[in-house]
Amino acid sequence: MRKIIALIIISLTILSVKAEETVTVSEIDFSSVGSYSMWNIGPATPVIQNGALYINNTTEANFWDLQYFVLDNFPVVNGVEYTVTAKVKGYHGNLPFNIGTWDATFGGDLNFSDSNDWQTVSKKLKSTIDASNAHLNFQTGHYTSPYSIAYVAITYVEAISGDEYVIPLIVNGNLATDDESSFCLKIDGERQHSFINNGEMVIDVPERTVDGWPWETQLCIMSHMPLKAGYKYQFSCQVKSSSPRSILIHANDGPDNYVYSYIAGNEINVTDEWKQYIVTEVVPTEADGFNVLALNLSTIIEPCTMYFKNFEWNFITKDPSLASVDNVVASQPVNHWTVYNILGVKVLDSDDESEIYNLNPGFYIVNGKKIAIRR
Known part of the structure; x- marks a missing residue:
């Protein structure tokens, strides 16, 4: 343990x-x-x-x-x-x-x-x-x-001064499994299921029935911890649509409780080609304590099919007391470890997790992420 x-x-x-x-x-x-x-x-x-x-x-x-x-x-x-x-x-x-x-x-x-x-x-x-x-x-x-x-x-x-700690706020962001625990899709208030398939999220957005209600179809990204005012976070995903439209992003407290409109850049403009969306910002006072990014998909009346993949939502802090085990979401299972030193030289390529512990103390890039190994 x-x-x-x-x-x-x-x-x-x-x-x-x-x-x-x-x-x-x-x-x-x-x-x-x-x-x-x-x-x-x-x-x-x-x-x-x-x-x-x-x-x-x-x-x-x-x-x-x-x-x-x-x-x-x-x-x-x-x-x-x-x-x-x-x-x-x-x-x-x-x-x-x-x-x-x-x-x-x-x-x-x-x-x-x-x-x-x-x-x-x-x-x-x-x-x-x-x-x-x-x-x-x-x-x-x-x-x-x-x-x-x-x-x-x-x-x-x-x-940047000193180390930064990156705490993942969601699980299955790469959509490698059918785990929907960090996601909630609602169409006309009814929760949907089985919208993750082969590393992609496919959402059929129906025709909007109420004018001015972009939240008729809403995808909620749910953090395991609330984000307080002043906290820094980064959110990213890839998205495309069968027809151009925008996505409006709101801050919620839970899937159903609206908190604030201007969060995570507020708007994503989507076309029929994959687009990488990434935003880094500090939680404003008005969104203090929010834990859900609500992506409102019904911004126009016409129906469409929207596609998402590669979600990441991370809390970023330089305070080690906030980077505790209580704030950690379990990562997806990893079966192989490729490790480089900071000079770009590969030092490990193994299916055995325990070999990571045999590396000398220092900084490494493990499966694409920079980490520090200390004794």
Whole structure:
């Protein structure tokens, strides 16, 4: 018993091999968006065209006379330096933007050259506000040539000091078995079963019957522990759909008790090709104690079939007292161990778990995960 617990504990320790890491707060690839539906105002309406957001304003005005959101419903923290990045074609000069809410914003400009090719430009700026549901708003009323936007992201750099502990919050995230204990699929309030098959989750989303109820078909991802305000977590999955649509994510306390709307990036834009979705964020005060990510699938009336695979939901902490056995979910059975040292040299390739204990103390990559082995 002691041996098993020891292995669980060391498997939670992640080696800080970098001094810092880039965290994506929110991003959008417009090639995966079927139609543009975010807030906008002014003489031109942004549309999706040729896999990008296309804007063609022919009426010159003040820059603030044409405004449109490119990202929405993401958190920002006062004092944190963020980087706004955009891939744009056809825009020359300064592109004004602001980040914030209807009550308070901070902003800057993206500076594009006179090139007619695609350009990827970034701007760093420090937040002056706290918000859990901020937007990124472009303002281009002064610009009267057509241009396209392929991609937009907002990120920040987080310093890493010491070890981080990663605690899995769900089981069977790789859908290797039919274990549904971390998942709850509800259609019109009725719980469904047998929706996991051969490493994929296949969900037939029926036609929505009530206007404005995206939760008519809802997939709940259920953590074994509540996440408190200020806790850091990372959620990821792969998803595709038989027809384009978005997924709205809410925080719940249990499968049936809604808590908060703006969580885990709030929205996934889905197409008929597999898309990797990943978000790392800190639990806002409004979602304190939540333990379920509710993925609302009925965002449009039309039916579709949605596919999911490779779920991961992890609690990340530098506090070893929070990385206790009480917070650990048992991993899926592992029958083979491939181990590399930090120089990339394979040091073990075995079906015998006990051989891990014969390795010298140090840092290793075991089945793709960085761990520390200590005596």
